[in-house]
Amino acid sequence: AQKVTQAQTEISVVEKEDVTLDCVYETRDTTYYLFWYKQPPSGELVFLIRRNSFDEQNEISGRYSWNFQKSTSSFNFTITASQVVDSAVYFCALKDAGNMLTFGGGTRLMVKP
Amino acid sequence: SAVISQKPSRDICQRGTSLTIQCQVDSQVTMMFWYRQQPGQSLTLIATANQGSEATYESGFVIDKFPISRPNLTFSTLTVSNMSPEDSSIYLCSAEGALDPDTQYFGPGTRLTVL
Numbered sequence: 001a002q003k004v005t006q007a008q009t010e011i012s013v014v015e016k017e018d019v020t021l022d023c024v025y026e027t028r029d030t031t032y033y034l035f036w037y038k039q040p041p042s043g044e045l046v047f048l049i050r051r052n053s054f055d056e057q058n059e060i061s062g063r064y065s066w067n068f069q070k071s072t073s074s075f076n077f078t079i080t081a082s083q084v085v086d087s088a089v090y091f092c093a094l095k096d097a098g099n100m101l102t103f104g105g106g107t108r109l110m111v112k113p
Numbered sequence: 114s115a116v117i118s119q120k121p122s123r124d125i126c127q128r129g130t131s132l133t134i135q136c137q138v139d140s141q142v143t144m145m146f147w148y149r150q151q152p153g154q155s156l157t158l159i160a161t162a163n164q165g166s167e168a169t170y171e172s173g174f175v176i177d178k179f180p181i182s183r184p185n186l187t188f189s190t191l192t193v194s195n196m197s198p199e200d201s202s203i204y205l206c207s208a209e210g211a212l213d214p215d216t217q218y219f220g221p222g223t224r225l226t227v228l
Contacts, residue, residue: 043203045205
């Protein structure tokens with residue numbers, strides 16, 4: 001069965017600091033997708049990125065970057081020069097051959113001015 | 114990506130009553146899902162809403178408590194029946210589009226409080 005672990009339940013940083021959110025996953029499938037979603041205080045879930053299991057290239061989008069390492073079953077998310085608007089709960093998720101999305105427990109990020 | 118709306122956005126209900134939540138997608142989608150997010154928790158899948166047939170429920174969720182309809186490819190409803198305070202949660206619908214079948218996009222959620 002698939003599993004997603006976000007060991008950091010809460011992180012607090014000061015604005016402009018860099019922060020990395022960890023995500024470790026388990027699956028028996030060789031083909032799967034990994035996701036990151038952002039949930040701001042308003043409650044909606046915002047899709048950030050999808051990565052398939054055959055693409056280990058790191059990705060950068062503005063201040064966001066993602067590091068996918070199959071060898072350690074990790075898909076970590078880094079925010080560079082954090083801003084107060086980055087404050088939210090971030091969820092890592094896995095979709096494997098069963099086609100169901102399995103979420104991690106979430107990491108609450110608080111960025112203080 | 115699909116644009117998903119939900120109604121109501123929030124509600125406060127009395128114990129023993131039922132609430133129906135609507136989910137509308139702006140394009141035809143292949144799959145629609147309903148999730149529950151209890152306070153401070155992650156998302157748990159309630160069921161997959163199947164177009165034209167009965168929903169597929171996950172372990173721990175039953176049709177009598179959470180009846181779901183999906184009359185067409187863009188619309189679904191979730192009813193929370195005979196509510197108790199333990200049903201206080203955010204309920205989110207999501208969809209996978211025909212053009213992007215591997216990514217679930219989520220609606221804004223319905224924040225339910227049961228007194």
